[in-house]
Amino acid sequence: MSLKHAILVLLETEPGSGYDLLKRFREHMGYFWNASHQQIYQQLKWMHEAGWLEASTEPQQGKPDRKVYELTPQGHEALLAWLAETSKPEKINDSLLVRLYGGHLRDTENIRAEMAHHRTLYEQNRAALLSIEQHYLALPKAEQQRYRFPYLTLRRGILSVEAWLDWADEVDAFLNHP
Amino acid sequence: MSLKHAILVLLETEPGSGYDLLKRFREHMGYFWNASHQQIYQQLKWMHEAGWLEASTEPQQGKPDRKVYELTPQGHEALLAWLAETSKPEKINDSLLVRLYGGHLRDTENIRAEMAHHRTLYEQNRAALLSIEQHYLALPKAEQQRYRFPYLTLRRGILSVEAWLDWADEVDAFLNHP
DNA sequence: AGCCTCATGTAACGTGTTACATGATTGT
DNA sequence: ACAATCATGTAACACGTTACATGAGGCT
Known part of the structure; x- marks a missing residue:
């Protein structure tokens, strides 16, 4: 914010x-x-x-x-x-989900293509984050200590991307067996 | 957007x-x-x-x-x-992570309290979503078919909240064993 | 007496996006 | 030749937030 x-x-x-x-x-x-x-x-x-x-x-x-x-x-x-200050949880406004919510108005192929496109981006993102994590884990203990807070935010990025990809698998399964 | x-x-x-x-x-x-x-x-x-x-x-x-x-x-x-239209992935601006990134400038108790507060909200949220899901799964097949797209977005909500809570567990473990 | 829900809106402000603008250096 | 990177910004517009404003009916 x-x-x-x-x-x-x-x-x-x-x-x-x-x-x-x-x-x-x-x-x-x-x-x-x-x-x-x-x-x-x-x-x-x-x-x-x-x-x-x-x-x-x-x-x-x-x-x-x-x-x-x-x-x-x-x-x-x-x-x-x-x-x-006391913080509020983030406001989520995810247009991909609005677009999926209105899926009955769309062509299934169009949805599949959109999902595939986003999946590619998320997979690249995951690879990048995992490589940063490997780099961090290879650091000596003292250095790890220095970057402990940024590392926690990196973990959030990783868990978040993985959750998205798990969900995308569910969506694909759903689209293929309607 | x-x-x-x-x-x-x-x-x-x-x-x-x-x-x-x-x-x-x-x-x-x-x-x-x-x-x-x-x-x-x-x-x-x-x-x-x-x-x-x-x-x-x-x-x-x-x-x-x-x-x-x-x-x-x-x-x-x-x-x-x-x-x-072709959609772009959502822009993420999560101030909780900015606040954690700057954790070295904060009191650990303050961070713990903030995490605990958010955790409560996410847990309530999870319970609410899981109960909506139970309601959906109890519907007859035809009704399920009608709400299949909203259901996919609900699944996104559930996986997303669960990923947040998994991450919060990691953060707590980290804060307790620094 | 005080708060919640129903039901609508305006005004001012803060934040974010798109388009425009410039201009040298380095790499393919 | 062309694109990318370095490096800065303005202007107009779109989107979102906070505060203010009104007023009835029901609940505790």
């Missing part, structure tokens, strides 16, 4: 530019957070104006300047306050 | 008022779609103006008038066109 705070969590660990954040979201949080670059720049601008972030411009050769942001004490406080 | 089309799916089966739709979302689609009454009224207004819906006012005694909507041929067409 709050991209602002997701950005704060990332910047707390290490300062970075909008572009850096985009990559960090994709690399480390892809299975539970998604944001476009436009939105990241908008939120950075807002937080900068609100005094949560400090910006410094790093000139580069042959590339546009990098605008590196880091937390101010106010930004740190805003993050801690948010982390202490 | 499209409340408009979720509403169209519901109204295609049976005409209804904004208030009816709110209840239908809660009763039949709660595990994959959520909308507030304000938003439903806004979208109904938009779709009425766009010619997707026709409205008729039913006066009632001692209660405000009901404004019942049903699909126009254009609305039907819009729905079929949407169902035929």
Whole structure:
């Protein structure tokens, strides 16, 4: 619900530019957070104006300047306050399920194709997550300890994708024996 | 991503008022779609103006008038066109995971309490879904056939909640043996 | 007396998407 | 030649949330 705070969590660990954040979201949080670059720049601008972030411009050769942001004490406080809040469960709005709910209005082949397409994406996703997990499990104990919280979120990604694929098997079985 | 089309799916089966739709979302689609009454009224207004819906006012005694909507041929067409579109996987933005990712900035007790709170909600949810499933499985074959697509979405809800609870067990084990 | 359900809506704000805009460097 | 990556942003629009507003009837 709050991209602002997701950005704060990332910047707390290490300062970075909008572009850096985009990559960090994709690399480390892809299975539970998604944001476009436009939105990241908008939120950075807002937080900068609100005094949560400090910006410094790093000139580069042959590339546009990098605008590196880091937390101010106010930004740190805003993050801690948010982390202490009581959270609500996520709102789920899954259009694939709406589309399936209305399956009687569709051609079965169309549904099968849609499921197959999504399955491919989920399978690729699962492979990527499992390989990240192998990488984590190969780390020495001390390193594992450092990344224990991100690892828990990775496990969520894995269990989540596997549950989707199990469900997809059920759907396929259903479509094939109506 | 499209409340408009979720509403169209519901109204295609049976005409209804904004208030009816709110209840239908809660009763039949709660595990994959959520909308507030304000938003439903806004979208109904938009779709009425766009010619997707026709409205008729039913006066009632001692209660405000009901404004019942049903699909126009254009609305039907819009729905079929949407169902035929290629869909993208849902965007996931799960703030609980952002909060856990930043767990090193938090008190462990605080995390445990948050997890326990969410667990209670998910367990209640699971119980509700399993009871709906029992009800479905007790129906005669012909009725089961009629509700086969909604049943598939129900299965998604069940597998999804169970996967969350499995993950919560892992998190608890982790927090207790750090 | 106070809360829940029925039943509708507006206004302001916050969040997210799509399209547009620029421009150098590196790889195929 | 063409696409990708690096790096930044604005503008318009779509979608969603919170707060406000009204008013009857039933339950505890």
